[in-house]
Amino acid sequence: MNYSGIKYTDMINGEGIRVSLFVSGCSHYCKDCFNSDTWDPNYGSPFTEDIENEILNYFKKYDKSIKGLSLLGGDPTYLTNIDPLVAFIKRFKESFPKKDIWIWSGFTWEVIIKNPKLLSLIELCDVLVDGQFHIEEKDLNLKWRGSKNQRVINIKKSLELKETIKYID
Ligand code: SF4
Numbered sequence: 001m002n003y004s005g006i007k008y009t010d011m012i013n014g015e016g017i018r019v020s021l022f023v024s025g026c027s028h029y030c031k032d033c034f035n036s037d038t039w040d041p042n043y044g045s046p047f048t049e050d051i052e053n054e055i056l057n058y059f060k061k062y063d064k065s066i067k068g069l070s071l072l073g074g075d076p077t078y079l080t081n082i083d084p085l086v087a088f089i090k091r092f093k094e095s096f097p098k099k100d101i102w103i104w105s106g107f108t109w110e111v112i113i114k115n116p117k118l119l120s121l122i123e124l125c126d127v128l129v130d131g132q133f134h135i136e137e138k139d140l141n142l143k144w145r146g147s148k149n150q151r152v153i154n155i156k157k158s159l160e161l162k163e164t165i166k167y168i169d
Contacts, residue, residue, distance in 0.1 A: 001025075001084040003051070004037070004044035004074065008058055009066075014102040014127070014144060016067030019055060023047065023071065023085070025078035028106035030133040034146065038074035041081075052088055059096055068100035071125070077105040077112070082121045089124045101125040102144075106132045109153055109164050127167050128153045143168065 002024040007013070010020040025041030026033075037043055045051075059066055069092060076085055089101060103125040105112065112118040112130070122128055129145050129152050137147040144152055157165040 001047045001081050002042060002044045003047045004035075006051075006055065010070065013072055014068065014070045015100075017065055018068050018070045018102070019058060019066060020070040020072055021047075021055065022073060023076050023078070023081050024074045025081055026073055026075040026106060027078060028075060028132045030106070030135075032135040032138075033133060035074065041074075041078065043074075047084060047088075052091065056092065056095055059092075059099065063096075066099070068102065068126075071101065071103045073104065075106045076103050077107055077118050077121060079117075082117055086121050086124065089121075093124070100127065102127040102129070104129045109151070109158065113159075122155060123159060125155055128155050 004022045004024050007020040010018045013020045022038065024038050024043040026039045029039065071085060075081070101124065103122065105122070105128060107118060108131045109128065112122050129150055131150045134147040134149050137149050139148050142148065152167045154165045154167040
């Protein structure tokens with residue numbers, strides 16, 4: 001898996017102060033995508049163990065002030081990103097079980113829950129921003145997403161209650 005960047009002390013992508021990892025690879029090709037360079041899974045640099053350690057060390061250093069980890073892209077649920085992210089999240093949770101994890105996917109919740117591979121990654125996270133970006137529904141006032149079709153979903157509650165529970169409207 002490659003990644004295009006890491007934002008330490010990110011206050012835009014999710015609630016609170018976060019560390020955001022932008023991975024490469026996306027198969028959705030949304031019209032007017034804000035980040036089309038990252039469609040290519042080879043864009044950026046390899047996500048190595050050293051980079052994982054760098055993120056974990058940052059959390060150790062600023063444990064009290066960082067609320068959680070955000071995974072964006074590209075698309076973290078791009079096929080070849082799933083296994084490396086599952087492995088990294090498991091490692092992350094061992095050290096920081098109380099930090100929340102937000103993830104963005106071009107797939108909708110309904111598609112994800114029917115696909116065991118996608119679900120293996122999503123079920124490790126707390127909040128999902130789902131669906132492709134639709135330029136026709138673009139709305140700059142929305143929090144954490146670009147278009148009205150996208151939803152901010154509470155993953156744990158949605159799985160528990162077997163219905164789509166939004167984190168915010
Ligand atoms: S899912 Fe996201 S990264 Fe992929 S094409 Fe759509 S807006 Fe761009």
